[in-house]
Amino acid sequence: MATANGEAIDGIVKDLGPDPGSRAGGGTRVVFNMSNENIPAFCEMSTGAGAKAYLNAYDRANRTPRVGEDPPKPVSERRRMVDSAIEAATGIKPEDLYFGAVEVNGSGMRFYGDYSLVMKVSRAEEWLLDRNSWDVARTPLSPKTGPLSVTQMTQSIRAIAGKCAEHLGHMLVVKTFTSMRVSHRRLTTGQISNAVLNDEDYLEVLRVGSFSARDVAEVRTSATEAAREASIADRERNGPKPSPAELQWRERRLEAERALGKMNIEVRVVTAPGRIR
């Protein structure tokens, strides 16, 4: 049964649809989560050829301050160390590095945004890590005592890195089999999907280069967030009155979806991974 379950995971990675060249629902995707607040600006910055709408920490260090903050700070020393280790292991320059996640049919990493941007294409040559790259700066992957070193981090990155085309299937098999009991029963797509991205636990995608709304196939949001939004709207009509924060949050979600609509990007409500499922 383990072999059959391994093949089922491989099928999800290959994501073959019913027609030649088509994709099935429930295949692996590369996703980037974004908050409702940032979606309109992302869409606005997506116009024009070669638009660079999604910004990383290095891009942001050069932008104007946001409300309530001091002028942007340079990228932290610890982050630079992690990025240097990634560069040493993969050859990707820190300034070109954008971090996504592997997702199947859920709504991505909710901690990083209530909207999950699903990429049209996952590149075969893309690098993956089997966990959050920050883990190499934390125990048990980092030394318990003494200073952090790029050399040691590089070794850790090499131990958890792979290429999308060659290693994604293997990484997902290991991740699935270590997070759920491999029994005498077949794993379902939903069970595998939950193992791929569950709560805080995910596979990190090291994308080279930014992207714009034109690279986005669809946007997903969780059923929990959609229900919360509907509840706020209902209470605004019928009471009890929602708080200002709730009203503002809902208004921003509406603005985000209007902006995505102008870009002809569909927003789908799906199940959420982790604790708010």
Next chain:
Amino acid sequence: VTIAWRIDTFDARSGYAFTSRRIADLDSPSALADGIDTFFIEAPHFIPERVSSQAIAFGAARASCNAPGKIGSALREQTLELALFAACYLNASDVDRWEADNFPVGRYWHNDKTLEKENSYNALSALKLALPWIRRSLPHYAFASTVEEAIASTARQERQADGPEPIIAL
């Protein structure tokens, strides 16, 4: 070395913050020691949720969240950041539609344009304006008492500096 609830990363406009109970200096290894409690807070309800590791918090700084640091230079206690974070979320939009009592901070920080123009906002004053809302809306904060202590401390300093009248009635 004061251990307190401090923000690891935040995006005030999006309403996201990660906070942990640690010393102020994030470059110190002890600020990243194992077993440090870390919580995720998000709009619109600002209810702290425990997360397993600070790694998830620092990961947020790679995209929309800001690197650790003080929200406003006028803050005298870093713990004030936690309450101010929630207030920041509310002030970052058009607030005219809200009743003034429900939305005190908005009167002070109206929008980005005002901030850029004046570049002289005072975070502590904004927090004072926001206090009634914070107390009413965030009673469930795990670190509420720490925030209250910081506010009380600030109030004492204000009284000593400005005279006998308390600026904040606690």
